[in-house]
Amino acid sequence: MNCRLCGADRPLRKSHILPEFYYKPIYESSHRLKFVSSDAAKPDRHRQKGLWERLLCDSCEQKFSRWETYAKSVFDGIGIRVLPEGQLLTISNINYGKFRLFLLSLLWRMGVSKLDFFKEVNLGAKHEAALRSALIGENPLDPLQYPCALIGVLIGGTFHPDGLIPPIRVRGLDNQGYWVLMGGFLYHFIVMSHPPPAVYARICISKANEMRISIQHLRDIRPLAEIAYEFGTAIRKRDERS
Numbered sequence: 001m002n003c004r005l006c007g008a009d010r011p012l013r014k015s016h017i018l019p020e021f022y023y024k025p026i027y028e029s030s031h032r033l034k035f036v037s038s039d040a041a042k043p044d045r046h047r048q049k050g051l052w053e054r055l056l057c058d059s060c061e062q063k064f065s066r067w068e069t070y071a072k073s074v075f076d077g078i079g080i081r082v083l084p085e086g087q088l089l090t091i092s093n094i095n096y097g098k099f100r101l102f103l104l105s106l107l108w109r110m111g112v113s114k115l116d117f118f119k120e121v122n123l124g125a126k127h128e129a130a131l132r133s134a135l136i137g138e139n140p141l142d143p144l145q146y147p148c149a150l151i152g153v154l155i156g157g158t159f160h161p162d163g164l165i166p167p168i169r170v171r172g173l174d175n176q177g178y179w180v181l182m183g184g185f186l187y188h189f190i191v192m193s194h195p196p197p198a199v200y201a202r203i204c205i206s207k208a209n210e211m212r213i214s215i216q217h218l219r220d221i222r223p224l225a226e227i228a229y230e231f232g233t234a235i236r237k238r239d240e241r242s
Helices: 058-075 096-112 124-136 222-241
Strands: 012-016 033-035 045-047 052-057 081-085 088-092 148-155 164-171 176-182 185-190 210-217
Touching: 012 058, 052 058, 058 096, 096 124, 096 176, 096 185, 164 222, 176 222
Parallel strands: 148 210
Antiparallel strands: 012 052, 033 045, 081 088, 088 210, 148 185, 164 176, 176 185
C-alpha cells in the first residue's frame, strides 16, 4: 500500500481527512460522533472517531499535522490580530505559507478520499496532481491558485462551532469549486483552470499575511440554508416516528 502523497511503499496511518479539532465540538459525552442523515428513512449513525482512512505514511502525516497545529492556533486566536469591520473580520499576522498549505491539504485530502462523505469532491487528474506536487514541495502557491474564502456562519444570530456538513459542488458564472461547513465556518474552495475573479485576492489570505472573513447568517446563504432545512425536516420526521 503506497502513501497517496509521497508514493512510498510504507505502512499507512489512519489519516483524518478533516483535522480532529473540527470534531471535538461535536463529540457526544460517550466520545462518539453522531452523523445525521438528511433522509428521514435512514437512521442516524455513530462513529468512535472522525472520518479517516488509510491514506498517508507517518512522514507525510507528520507534515500535515504541523500545518493543522498551526491552523488550530489561528482559530484559537493565538499570535494573530483581529479587526472587526461591520460584517467583516480582518485577520492579520497570519503565516501565509503555513495556513495556505493547511487549506491546500484539506482540499487535496477531500479530493482523493474514497469515503462517501466526500463523494461530491472530484478534482480531476490535473488539479489533484497540481495540489499533490505543491504539498510534497511545501509550496503554498500564489494566492489565486486554488484560493479559499472563509465565511463565519451565524445561526439565529449566534456562531456555532459544532456543525459539520458534507462538501457540495458549486458552480457560478465566475467561479466553481466546493463548499464545506466545519467548525462554524463555510470554506469556499475555488477550483478552476483559469484565474478566478480578482475579488478573491481581497478576501482570501494574501502574502501580506492577512485575510478577511465575512460574517453571514445561514438564512442568507441559500444552498446552505436548503441543506440545513433538509436535515431539520429529516430529524423532525424521525423524532415523530420514535
